Amino acid sequence: MTAQLGARSPVPLVFTDEVAAALTAGDPVVALESNVITHGLPYPDNAATARKVEQAVRAGGAVPATLGIDDGRILVGMTDEDIERFAATPGIPKVSSRDLPVVLASGGMGATTVASSLVAAELAGIAFFASAGIGGVHRGAETSMDISSDLIQFTRSKVAVVCAGAKKILDLGLTMEFLETYCVPVISYGFDDFPAFYCRSSGLRAPHRLDDAALIARAVETHWQLGNDGAVLLTSPTREEDAIDGEEVEAAIVRALADAERDGVRGGAVTKYVMRAVDRATEGKSARANMAVVVHTAEVGARLAAAHAEYRRQENR
Ligand code: PSU
Ligand code: MN
Helix, strand or coil: CCCHHCCCCCCCECCCCCHHHHHHHHCCEEEEHHHHHHHHHCCHHHHHHHHHHHHHHHHHHCCCEEEEECCCCEEEEHHHHHHHHHHHCCCCCCECCHHHHHHHHCEEEEECCHHHHHHHHHHCCCEEEEEECCCCEEEHHHHHHHHHHHHHHHHHCCCCCCCEEECCCHHHHHHHHHHHHHCEEEEEEEEEEEEEEEEEEEEECCCCECCCHHHHHHHHHHHHHCCCCEEEEEEEECCCCHHCCCCHHHHHHHHHHHHHHHHCCCCHHHHHHHHHHHHHHCCCHHHHHHHHHHHHHHHHHHHHHHHHHHHHHHHCC
């Protein structure tokens, strides 16, 4: 079964039996990134969160497929031992799309970002991916040119991406402009605004709102039927009781960005530096809220993936 699924890709993919069985049966599968495990939280909180996320996907009615790079292969679904290994091994590199060929060719472990997860999900034939927050256009990008590869990958991978928007460490207005220019549909599920990770609203109105999961499934399929080979972004805000105050976060972000500039932090290191600084400034409150968003988006991602699998089933009858 694994060999048959992998045959579609010249890159070695290692499916867990559960993921392979679900894909073969057309059952809903949600792909998950591993960068959040290796770089998002310290051990052992990261292992506990990764397991909670998998449980949330199951509770939402889908099979979780946590992605990772291991010894020249892409893991499509992780065993409990894999999760433990990725969580506990120090120094696993963050692998975005452009790093994938190098890390796969040289062997060793790698943690997938949103961008590289989309590459892997599409190769594996997984239509849905969930991540708490996507990368985007950074504040000051007009001079730094710091724009996450996640956004570019949205124009290249035919995968539905479920998230709670993006963190306010980014310039969310410019991020929305970028998505518009590159023809990436953004649909807010049951909410008016584009969410801002652990803040429910970014203050920006989402371009589209749909309240019905079956309708979202239809919109996703229609995007692809129109000949588009890219992603559809589906957003859902964190629950009211898990959200944190926007102004408190804003103050911490402004300080963290100034510190990053002073310390000469650049490129891929900026996101992690600022996130850690904000966590320290809000005394762990943001770390807890962060965990809640990760679990929430996994659960919503599973529900939307289940509606999509059902929609495809009806269409193919
Ligand atoms: N945003 C978050 N948490 C994260 C990330 C982004 O709120 O963990 C991670 C994701 O893996 C995302 C990556 O794909 O950072 C984007 O990094 P960069 O900006 O370097 O492209
Ligand atoms: Mn960057």
